[in-house]
Amino acid sequence: xxxxxxxxxxxxxxxxxxxxxxxxxxxxxxxxxxxxxxxxxxxxxxxxxxxxxxxxxxxxxxxxxxxxxxxxxxxxxxxxxxxxxxxxxxxxxxxxxxxxxxxxxxxxxxxxxxxxxxxxxxxxxxxxxxxxxxxxxxxxxxxxxxxxxxxxxxxxxxxxxxxxxxxxxxxxxxxxxxxxxxxxxxxxxxxxxxxxxxxxxxxxxxxxxxxxxxxxxxxxxxxxxxxxxxxxxxxxxxxxxxxxxxxxxxxxxxxxxxxxxxxxxxxxxxxxxxxxxxxxxxxxxxxxxxxxxxxxxxxxxxxxxxxxxxxxxxxxxxxxxxxxxxxxxxxxxxxxxxxxxxxxxxxxxxxxxxxxxxxxxxxxxxxxxxxxxxxxxxxxxxxxx
Numbered sequence: 001x002x003x004x005x006x007x008x009x010x011x012x013x014x015x016x017x018x019x020x021x022x023x024x025x026x027x028x029x030x031x032x033x034x035x036x037x038x039x040x041x042x043x044x045x046x047x048x049x050x051x052x053x054x055x056x057x058x059x060x061x062x063x064x065x066x067x068x069x070x071x072x073x074x075x076x077x078x079x080x081x082x083x084x085x086x087x088x089x090x091x092x093x094x095x096x097x098x099x100x101x102x103x104x105x106x107x108x109x110x111x112x113x114x115x116x117x118x119x120x121x122x123x124x125x126x127x128x129x130x131x132x133x134x135x136x137x138x139x140x141x142x143x144x145x146x147x148x149x150x151x152x153x154x155x156x157x158x159x160x161x162x163x164x165x166x167x168x169x170x171x172x173x174x175x176x177x178x179x180x181x182x183x184x185x186x187x188x189x190x191x192x193x194x195x196x197x198x199x200x201x202x203x204x205x206x207x208x209x210x211x212x213x214x215x216x217x218x219x220x221x222x223x224x225x226x227x228x229x230x231x232x233x234x235x236x237x238x239x240x241x242x243x244x245x246x247x248x249x250x251x252x253x254x255x256x257x258x259x260x261x262x263x264x265x266x267x268x269x270x271x272x273x274x275x276x277x278x279x280x281x282x283x284x285x286x287x288x289x290x291x292x293x294x295x296x297x298x299x300x301x302x303x304x305x306x307x308x309x310x311x312x313x314x315x316x317x318x319x320x321x322x323x324x325x326x327x328x329x330x331x332x333x334x335x336x337x338x339x340x341x342x343x344x345x346x347x348x349x350x351x352x353x354x355x356x357x358x359x360x361x362x363x364x365x366x367x368x369x370x371x372x373x374x375x376x377x378x379x380x381x382x383x384x385x
Contacts, residue, residue, distance in 0.1 A: 007346050023044060138187075147382065198226075241269070
């Protein structure tokens with residue numbers, strides 16, 4: 001979407017969240033817990049409504065009320081209700097709430113639309129805070145694999161010099177000075193275990209900004225065993241290690257099993273990411289698409305990247321462009337080094353799809369992510385070395 005009123009695109013929607021004093025999470029199950037963790041992270045006032053857990057009085061330190069208490073609670077404070085329920089149950093509860101005079105989209109929201117859209121506007125207009133879903137700093141361009149269809153096109157880069165740790169730390173400082181909370185944070189990279197300063201990167205983030213991060217994970221491809229100092233650092237901060245499943249690669253399983261053994265012996269949590277297939281973004285096809293604006297709006301990819309003081313909407317487009325196309329993307333990044341008025345609103349708009357040109361230049365060469373792209377390919381097919 002193209003900016004038409006930069007810094008004010010969501011002013012009308014934002015009025016719904018002015019002076020909201022409390023969020024009521026209707027349901028303290030899996031959905032409710034995820035939302036509760038996020039609201040704690042941004043220090044938003046909230047309670048749970050759950051008749052099954054009211055007898056305990058609190059849930060993970062948060063007040064729990066009964067359904068019968070709802071009317072009284074909303075008389076005392078300006079509240080919005082988030083239905084953290086399955087779709088069928090949410091529909092039944094919504095009907096009852098609307099019969100009581102509440103309105104969907106005004107003071108009642110379902111968990112999916114709120115978590116994926118409205119919460120960013122609520123944080124900005126209700127709390128004067130800026131949050132984004134997923135963002136990583138640029139750091140490592142080397143990789144231990146050469147995947148033909150790598151989403152970031154790392155094997156095709158000519159210059160694979162890693163980013164100096166001082167530059168990475170400067171970017172981290174700038175990023176967290178403007179963004180109050182990032183749900184998922186890490187490093188955009190080929191293989192983080194090939195970074196000379198992985199330990200310092202992790203320590204710097206966790207010592208200075210852990211309260212602004214929902215999850216900080218270490219993502220690896222299973223090909224390398226981390227040096228002991230990395231293992232010690234990961235263990236110190238109790239971070240999980242996520243391993244992408246590339247069992248189609250020759251020799252991968254043996255290396256993966258050895259890695260699991262090493263991490264488990266050090267009491268480090270391991271999460272295996274198993275994928276039956278990849279989505280082909282189409283970078284190497286170099287096929288030009290005319291419908292870039294339509295694709296951009298429908299795609300909604302969440303992988304933001306940060307480098308040299310700028311926030312970039314799509315990490316994959318950023319690295320693939322530098323590896324294969326060399327297009328001028330200098331105007332596509334959002335500069336966070338300036339003291340611009342309404343910067344939190346501008347960042348929120350950018351995160352939700354507004355920009356100067358209504359799309360990215362690389363959208364013309366991309367097939368899009370899985371919600372708009374059904375072109376699947378085998379996992380981790382390797383280039384001939």
